[in-house]
Amino acid sequence: MAHPEENEIIERKHPPDPTDYEVKLEIFQGPMELLLHLIRKNEVDIFDIPIATITDQYLAYLDLMKILNINVAGDFLVMASTLLHIKSRLLIPGSDEEGDGEDPREELTRPLLEYLRLKEAAGELLDRELLDRDVFAHQLSADFKRQLEGEDSFLEVNLFQLLDAFRTMVEQRLPGTPLILAAEQYSLEEKTAYILESLKTRGVIYFQELFAEDRTISEFIITFLAILELAHSGLLRIFQNDPEKDIQLEALFEDSGDSRHV
Amino acid sequence: MSKSLKMIIEALLYAAEKPLSAKEIHIVLPDANVSEIKGTLEVLRQEYESLERSFILKEVASGYQFRSRSEYAPYIMKMLQKSPSRLSRAAMETLAIIAYKQPILRHEIERFRGVDVGGILRTLLEKGLIKIMGRKDLPGRPLIYGTSKRFLEVFDLKSISDLPRLKEIKAFGADEHMPLFQLEEDSPGLGQGEARPIDDETRPLHTQAPEEALEEAIIEGNRPAED
Numbered sequence: 001m002a003h004p005e006e007n008e009i010i011e012r013k014h015p016p017d018p019t020d021y022e023v024k025l026e027i028f029q030g031p032m033e034l035l036l037h038l039i040r041k042n043e044v045d046i047f048d049i050p051i052a053t054i055t056d057q058y059l060a061y062l063d064l065m066k067i068l069n070i071n072v073a074g075d076f077l078v079m080a081s082t083l084l085h086i087k088s089r090l091l092i093p094g095s096d097e098e099g100d101g102e103d104p105r106e107e108l109t110r111p112l113l114e115y116l117r118l119k120e121a122a123g124e125l126l127d128r129e130l131l132d133r134d135v136f137a138h139q140l141s142a143d144f145k146r147q148l149e150g151e152d153s154f155l156e157v158n159l160f161q162l163l164d165a166f167r168t169m170v171e172q173r174l175p176g177t178p179l180i181l182a183a184e185q186y187s188l189e190e191k192t193a194y195i196l197e198s199l200k201t202r203g204v205i206y207f208q209e210l211f212a213e214d215r216t217i218s219e220f221i222i223t224f225l226a227i228l229e230l231a232h233s234g235l236l237r238i239f240q241n242d243p244e245k246d247i248q249l250e251a252l253f254e255d256s257g258d259s260r261h262v
Numbered sequence: 263m264s265k266s267l268k269m270i271i272e273a274l275l276y277a278a279e280k281p282l283s284a285k286e287i288h289i290v291l292p293d294a295n296v297s298e299i300k301g302t303l304e305v306l307r308q309e310y311e312s313l314e315r316s317f318i319l320k321e322v323a324s325g326y327q328f329r330s331r332s333e334y335a336p337y338i339m340k341m342l343q344k345s346p347s348r349l350s351r352a353a354m355e356t357l358a359i360i361a362y363k364q365p366i367l368r369h370e371i372e373r374f375r376g377v378d379v380g381g382i383l384r385t386l387l388e389k390g391l392i393k394i395m396g397r398k399d400l401p402g403r404p405l406i407y408g409t410s411k412r413f414l415e416v417f418d419l420k421s422i423s424d425l426p427r428l429k430e431i432k433a434f435g436a437d438e439h440m441p442l443f444q445l446e447e448d449s450p451g452l453g454q455g456e457a458r459p460i461d462d463e464t465r466p467l468h469t470q471a472p473e474e475a476l477e478e479a480i481i482e483g484n485r486p487a488e489d
Binding site: 030031032033036039040042043044045046047048075079111112113114115116117118119120121122124125126128129130131132133134135136137138139 | 330354418
């Protein structure tokens with residue numbers, strides 16, 4: 001019932017190497033994770049955080065993420081400013097008007113400790129006898145049944161992965177300024193109907209295939225919006241067999257020849 | 263009479279899809295009062311326990327349900343030819359935050375985790391583990407989140423107050439004793455297997471905010487059992 005998460009396995013496969021950022025960046029789900037990583041890596045005490053060192057390293061990571069073109073979320077920047085603020089308060093002795101003699105680092109330690117406690121609680125919950133994992137009732141849950149009916153263990157694709165796939169494809173297919181041909185413009189309805197028709201005949205389609213005939217950025221966007229619209233209506237499912245593989249779309253409606261209203 | 267009541271209740275439990283509460287059984291058996299039904303459920307539970315079968319009558323999510331014992335999970339999994347996909351670590355953390363801090367708003371969850379949780383909330387809602395409890399009377403009328411009855415069922419909890427207590431973190435970083443983080447630690451320098459035994463009892467238990475928050479959730483009439 002141990003629950004070594006995939007991310008941690010990845011981390012363990014790669015011994016600590018300060019230059020080995022590509023892999024490690026993957027695992028930072030946010031500024032808190034990054035901070036905890038730095039605390040652990042530097043083997044410093046969470047109750048006595050060397051703010052200057054940690055701040056410098058934190059900012060170095062942010063720079064790296066920018067260089068690697070990883071979208072640095074605003075959350076990372078908020079934490080950076082908190083760190084810099086604490087650092088400045090520590091640098092100027094006696095200037096601490098905000099606090100009442102409280103260690104400015106408390107502002108950092110308190111939420112970190114709270115986060116750790118909740119992380120631990122999450123681990124404890126996973127150690128319980130979970131339904132459909134450790135114990136089974138007469139009826140399997142609907143959620144589990146859906147998984148069993150699937151042909152493969154699919155990874156559901158989230159919006160960010162889909163956006164990434166879209167961005168990559170547009171960059172490949174329309175490098176530089178999009179040339180706008182006087183091509184016929186599809187409406188969203190027409191594109192939706194086209195995708196539905198393709199799904200009806202083929203069942204499963206690769207994400208990229210649906211853009212095969214698109215020539216302008218607006219066509220790409222309309223196709224993309226149509227896919228989102230269909231997914232939102234529950235008519236198709238977006239998945240990958242493997243994080244490395246191409247994203248696929250699958251029809252979730254019965255092929256009975258009736259024209260489904262979207 | 264009491265024997266037939268027991269048999270009827272047993273039959274209902276056998277056929278039910280969800281954990282059955284004494285109140286739900288009372289609807290089927292209006293002649294029997296709730297406390298009589300509760301007592302009978304407890305008798306049944308003990309009987310199944312002492313039978314030492316591969317399944318037991320489990321008290322969970324304010325009701326009772328037949329469940330297999332965990333040692334038979336590998337065989338059942340093999341029969342089903344699948345293992346269920348687990349929640350990601352991020353989803354699990356988010357779920358824990360909601361469980362312990364409910365009722366909670368999205369931005370409050372994000373303050374705990376430091377990252378956007380929009381996608382994760384959607385996944386948890388789809389899986390039925392959390393629910394929207396209402397809207398907060400604030401600008402933008404933000405949604406209030408809490409855990410569902412399904413959450414109790416999946417995580418083997420009788421009620422939300424049955425959640426394990428949050429533990430105080432005594433050390434992290436330089437002097438870690440936490441097993442959870444030793445697991446993560448990739449420490450060739452420490453690799454002498456000095457896994458210290460962790461004694462939960464030595465860690466002081468926490469007694470503050472979460473319980474208050476939980477009480478609030480119950481006072482607001484959002485008792486998970488009454489889904």
